Amino acid sequence: MSEYIIKNGRVFDPVQGIKGDKKDIFVRDDKIVDSVGSGAKIIDARDKTVMAGAIEVHAHVAGPKVNAGRWYRPEDKHFDSHKTAGITRIEGGKSIPTVFKTGYEYARMGFTFAMEAAMPPLYARHVHEEIHDTPIIDEAALPVFGNNWFILEYLKNQEIENTAAYIAWILNQTKGYGVKVVNPGGTEAWAWGLNCLSIHDPVPYFDITPAEIITGLMAANEYLGLPHSMHLHQNNLGNPGNYTTTLESLKLAEGVKAKNNFGREQVLHSTHLQFHSYKGTNWGDFESGAKEVMDYVNRQKNLTIDTGNVTLDETTTMTADGPFEHHLHGLNHLKWFNVDVELETAAGVVPFIYDPNNAVFASQWAVGLEIALYANDPMRCFITTDHPNAGPFTRYPRVYSWLMSKKVRDERLNTFKKADKVISATTLANSTARSRSMSWQP
């Protein structure tokens, strides 16, 4: 039996409505209890926050593309490589930290778990080898399904049961935790150098559309009654005007009901929504579509989202959306890494510098904050940086302060070189006007 008292900390528990009260927490054998014996070990938490371990719902922290990012960017270690007293292993890297640094940094911020957001089935063992070597925190991974040859064949023939059986087999084989879908159909098209930018573009050879893949995988996910809903990285990521694709994809969940006996209501999680909420026709007339997208999300109770906040750093983009990374490389001409995998997926990696002096990047920063600020139900909105795509997870404290304080947010907004342009392309500057959206702010 092991017993602890966490003394004098400021305790937060949103479920019980405890907001920073000074309290002692008693722990016996990994469970919180009312009291413990006199021999309990005392942990002094004075001036510290005491809360349940935070959960990272979507990050790229383990696996082949993360590791490609690490080793093909030796320069990322120049930003940071050190060893802290009392810590056993060397920590290296800034946007793509080593497994040691990943575990330590999450733990330092109060996180105890991170979900690796895209596990290629063929490379599952690699993902797990990294998870094994990551200290302190727990990690799990979502295998990708939206471009799998078997899935595409089954769904073309509308065989939901076979799709579900195949998903069950893959989850078991790869020790995966849910159904991730990245650029459905588009990544398979990329194997021939093509893409599906709309959800009605046919996938070459397989004679099926992204819309049919999304609908079918949602159905199979509910057929199995999995713990998590389908987790979708939509088509047409990162392009001006893509908010219409986003709304169309989200609408596919209308009328779909979650089937389970543990209270999950959502049937679709739409990830890094910031990258999917753009209006305009090009980067010149680019505007935020966050309001339109979030108005829809707020109405549809069977959706959850995460933000994908741009942190305005030099970072490393990486996704199983292979064609997008190729496109990005065409824009910034930095070194391009790509690997096509048989049966399912193609991952790309490109370094990226979100220069705050650039009006587009500064506007992306605003769009990400808008997504969260427009959310009526914070329990359906998760904060992410889609680490490391929109920025490293180590920037969470900054993201939180931008979200929690209009003053901090406005300070950043008004010191952009192209502040005027950012203010006119987004609605962030008048965010106080939306008191409804901001009711959960202090």
Next chain:
Amino acid sequence: MPKEVTDVICPFCGTLCDDLIVTVSDDNKTILGVKNACAIGAEKFNHQRMPGRVKRPRMRQADGSYKEITYDEAIDWTAKMLVKSRKTLMYGWASTSCQAMSIGHDIAEKVGAIVDNCATVCHGSSLIAIEDVGVPSCTLGEVKNRADRVIFWGCNPAHAHPRHMSRYSIFPRGFFTVKGHKGRKIYCVDCRYTDTAKCADEFIQIQQGFDYELLDALRTAARGEALPDTVGGVPKEKIYEIAEDLKNARFGVIFFGMGLTHTMGRNHNIDIAINLTRDLNDYTKFAIMAMRGHWNVTGSGQVLGWQYGFPYAVDLSRRDQARHQTGETTSVDLLNRNEVEACFYIATDPGAHFPVNAMISSSRKPTVTVDPHINCTTEISDIHIPVALVGVEVGGCAYRMDNVPIETRKVVDPPEGVLTDEELLTKINQRVDELLAQGGA
């Protein structure tokens, strides 16, 4: 009754064939036969029952002869050497499992060593190029299922990766490649007419040392710009013709080997080959892949990558940060400059592959070699510690040349009392901990 073990992974080359069938004696002690492997792969299994195998550590005596010592003595000696030396080269790793590497790195961090693998004398130049310009690549399964143009440039899989061509790159029929060989056009670019060239539809004989120029010419031709009459001995008409044919591929792939990495230009050759591949992606789909040779060298790069962020030549001697700089933290350069105080070699034979001067430097330092076999390196070592054969006598994870991780299979027991790499390294690690707790060696 002898029994058959199926789906065995070959522990020899970077192709990591996963379809071997091994016949094992009833008592699990002897390998009787191997099916599906090529000659070099089968030999690896045959070694298991070779007479004269060393089964206990050996220590070199003043007169040059070796005397048997216990594992405990060898472990103690090794740990003391590692703790005492301010900078130890811990080189090799290509024939062991990723799990063993992980333990090795833990030791290296504690004692401040340099961890390097055989990329340092092999595809290190490819890794440098990828660090500079990235790489568009794919899995071998994609090649099998999609490729209709395959180029072998400065590599000779017919000898170095004998089953590569039948399993992935020339002959197999795949999902989108139902015609197999007939549906593929195979090019071989080399300065010699190799056995791989014999399998190609087109052999391009290049003048030695002109790889960079010819790759550059192909980029130029792909853009429709002017060329001189010949480049590297190849007439310009031919170059335009090839460039056009590559642009018309559905899915193309370039495989390259030591003929590019170790001829004039080195990493620049790879750089421009990658850039040609990138250019071709403006027209169609194209990938490029290094023919990684020594079995799990790819895995060493991966483990070093996720633990330190560099694929080889990782210098941990500063204790508070990892450093990686070709020419500075690479094994041959360290030895040539006499910069290390001790050498720890495992699962690779530098004595057979390093330049002579580097090995002369090495031979003057306290040296421990961990290897199942007697090889060139064991013969200049103070201690040789024999271990079980990874992939034959013990399992563990290894990475194929396309970075696909494969769990290998144990097919027979190791000889009585012989430790595995993981067991040995764990014991050395423990002894290092004890010594460090006591304040050093």
